[in-house]
Amino acid sequence: MVNLALSTFANSPETHYRRSAAVVQISDRKQSTAARNPNAKKGASVSGDSGLLQRVAAGEQAAVAACLDQFGGLVWSLARRLSPNEADAEDAVQEIFVEIWRFADRFDPSKASETTFVAMLARRRLIDRLRKHGRQPIEEEYEDHLEHAPSAEESAGLGNDVARVAQALEGMKPEQREAIRMSAWLGMSHSAIAEEMDLPLGTVKSHIRRGLIALREDLGAGETAQYRGTM
Amino acid sequence: MNTDNPTLDRLIEQVTEDPGGGLTGLDAASLDALAKDAGATSGSTFAEELELAAAAAMLATAPALSNETMPAGLRDKVLAQAAECVRPSASVTDLASRRTAEPAAAPARNGWVGGLGWAAAAAMFIALIVQPRPETVSPAAPVPVASDVRDALTQQPGTITVPWAASEFDAYAGVTGDVVWNNDEQRGYLRLAGMPANDPSVRQYQLWIVDPDRDAEPVDGGVFDVLSADAEVLIPIDAKLPVLSPAAFAITAEQPGGVVVSEGPLLLVAAT
Numbered sequence: 403m404v405n406l407a408l409s410t411f412a413n414s415p416e417t418h419y420r421r422s423a424a425v426v427q428i429s430d431r432k433q434s435t436a437a438r439n440p441n442a443k444k445g446a447s448v449s450g451d452s453g454l455l456q457r458v459a460a461g462e463q464a465a466v467a468a469c470l471d472q473f474g475g476l477v478w479s480l481a482r483r484l485s486p487n488e489a490d491a492e493d494a495v496q497e498i499f500v501e502i503w504r505f506a507d508r509f510d511p512s513k514a515s516e517t518t519f520v521a522m523l524a525r526r527r528l529i530d531r532l533r534k535h536g537r538q539p540i541e542e543e544y545e546d547h548l549e550h551a552p553s554a555e556e557s558a559g560l561g562n563d564v565a566r567v568a569q570a571l572e573g574m575k576p577e578q579r580e581a582i583r584m585s586a587w588l589g590m591s592h593s594a595i596a597e598e599m600d601l602p603l604g605t606v607k608s609h610i611r612r613g614l615i616a617l618r619e620d621l622g623a624g625e626t627a628q629y630r631g632t633m
Numbered sequence: 634m635n636t637d638n639p640t641l642d643r644l645i646e647q648v649t650e651d652p653g654g655g656l657t658g659l660d661a662a663s664l665d666a667l668a669k670d671a672g673a674t675s676g677s678t679f680a681e682e683l684e685l686a687a688a689a690a691m692l693a694t695a696p697a698l699s700n701e702t703m704p705a706g707l708r709d710k711v712l713a714q715a716a717e718c719v720r721p722s723a724s725v726t727d728l729a730s731r732r733t734a735e736p737a738a739a740p741a742r743n744g745w746v747g748g749l750g751w752a753a754a755a756a757m758f759i760a761l762i763v764q765p766r767p768e769t770v771s772p773a774a775p776v777p778v779a780s781d782v783r784d785a786l787t788q789q790p791g792t793i794t795v796p797w798a799a800s801e802f803d804a805y806a807g808v809t810g811d812v813v814w815n816n817d818e819q820r821g822y823l824r825l826a827g828m829p830a831n832d833p834s835v836r837q838y839q840l841w842i843v844d845p846d847r848d849a850e851p852v853d854g855g856v857f858d859v860l861s862a863d864a865e866v867l868i869p870i871d872a873k874l875p876v877l878s879p880a881a882f883a884i885t886a887e888q889p890g891g892v893v894v895s896e897g898p899l900l901l902v903a904a905t
Contacts (some may be wrong), residue, residue, distance in 0.1 A: 415686040416644045427776065440690055441701075442787065443830075458719060461719055463715075463716075463719065463748070466715045467712065470703075470708060470712065470715075471713060474702075474703040474708060474711070475701050475702055475703060475735075478701055478703040478704075478707070479700070479701045480691075480695070482701070483695070491708075492704070492707050495703065495707060495711065496707070496710055496711055496714060497869050498715065499711045499715065499865075500714055500718055500869055502856065503714075503718040503719050504718060504858060505840065507833065508833075511683060513681075513682060514685040514689065514808065517687045517692070517881075518677050518685055518688050518692065519685065519688075519690040521686050521689070521691060521692050522652075522685050522687075522688035524688075525652065525687065525688050525691055526744045527653065529650075529651070529652055529653065530651070530652070530653035530822070530871070533650075533651060534819045534872075534875065535819075550642040550720050560692050560693075563689055564689050564692045564693050565693075567686065567690055567692075567693045568693035571690065571693055582690050582692040582694075583690070583805070585649045585687070586687045586688070586690035586691040586694065586838065587690070587691045587694045587695045588669075589650075591650050592649070592650065594662075607642060607645070607646075610645060610649060611642065612684050613642065613690075614645060614648070614649070614686050614687060615671070615683070615686075616673075616891070617686035617687075617690055618682050618683055618685070618686040620686075621682070621685055621689055
């Protein structure tokens with residue numbers, strides 16, 4: 403196993419993102435992940451949600467520990483991969499959970515699973531920390547990334563809404579899929595993605611804009627929206 | 634749908650590049666129109682739905698995430714923090730009675746803060762309460778149990794600790810605590826004891842960082858809620874922009890989600 407936390411960041415704009423060729427291979431491999439998930443069906447209920455956030459919002463102390471058990475590993479994993487060192491990751495985790503406690507009452511089960519809601523708060527905080535500290539994420543070598551790609555079981559374990567999004571990503575062009583991945587997972591700016599993928603900035607923006615709007619619909623929001631196919 | 638919609642472009646940039654920054658620089662009317670087209674109930678709802686989509690995409694494309702265990706020591710710290718943050722919800726009548734005792738922030742907007750500028754407004758606030766009012770400072774405030782995170786920050790070089798000045802508003806006159814801020818780290822915490830609870834669906838507290846070296850307008854320090862006036866709360870500062878030299882920290886009460894430009898009033902101020 404490679405310790406990602408120790409080599410995830412650089413202090414200069416010099417980055418080490420993979421080029422598009424490798425991206426395609428990763429994406430192709432990931433296609434099989436959600437495709438094998440039988441629950442990846444739009445409209446299916448989100449598995450694993452137990453009203454934990456609602457209980458936290460109600461001030462139930464027992465739910466706090468349960469929430470930590472449920473999401474602690476996920477938040478810690480995200481923080482480790484998007485923080486320069488363990489100490490920074492620990493600070494980030496504490497800030498993220500403060501946000502979870504504060505915003506638990508805003509969780510809407512009709513929009514996403516608890517896992518996705520928690521991931522949204524974590525992503526928000528982690529990208530914010532990256533931005534403030536002026537750091538740019540760099541990615542591990544391609545092979546390492548493949549080694550850490552989620553298994554079908556792990557992908558399904560993150561909830562049906564995540565599986566649906568994974569499946570939707572499969573249907574996108576590899577170039578668009580990679581632009582979204584760099585933006586959503588690595589928190590890269592659009593201009594950095596354009597530079598890395600050697601694409602015009604407008605193309606990258608278009609990929610991300612169309613992709614996110616489509617994923618929003620796959621998540622269950624905006625069922626009546628008319629964006630798809632018109633943008 | 635116009636594919637070159639600048640509001641949509643800006644919104645997507647905000648959601649992907651700076652999701653914690655709030656909906657700054659976006660025209661509210663254009664955003665609401667965009668949300669309506671997208672089948673969302675409001676601009677902020679539309680933004681959150683896009684952010685949820687980005688989060689789901691993150692989970693779908695990130696390396697395996699669910700097979701790690703949080704260190705035990707960290708878990709203990711998070712639990713300790715939770716004890717400060719998670720409180721049983723106050724009753725509706727309790728919240729309502731508190732609200733009536735507080736200054737009517739939203740309806741009473743008269744623009745005086747915007748007209749004078751934030752630095753001047755903060756200075757005026759300080760001048761108004763130059764005479765200490767010890768009788769309004771709650772002597773029964775429990776000894777605070779600050780979190781390890783805040784404590785660690787206070788030990789770092791360059792960290793400043795600034796107490797809240799006594800508020801001119803009766804509902805906030807008994808609030809005690811301080812602001813801890815480290816400019817190098819760009820991190821800090823608010824400590825508030827005796828702060829009136831707010832109903833997040835009606836309004837939220839918002840922190841502002843007065844930084845004249847940077848701009849005449851204050852830096853948005855993030856919105857937060859206080860669920861119980863009985864508890865001391867510790868709020869991480871969420872500065873939306875790098876802070877150069879904070880002259881004061883101020884709290885207002887705003888619409889849910891906060892505002893880009895506040896019209897006050899300044900409920901609490903801590904001046905450096």
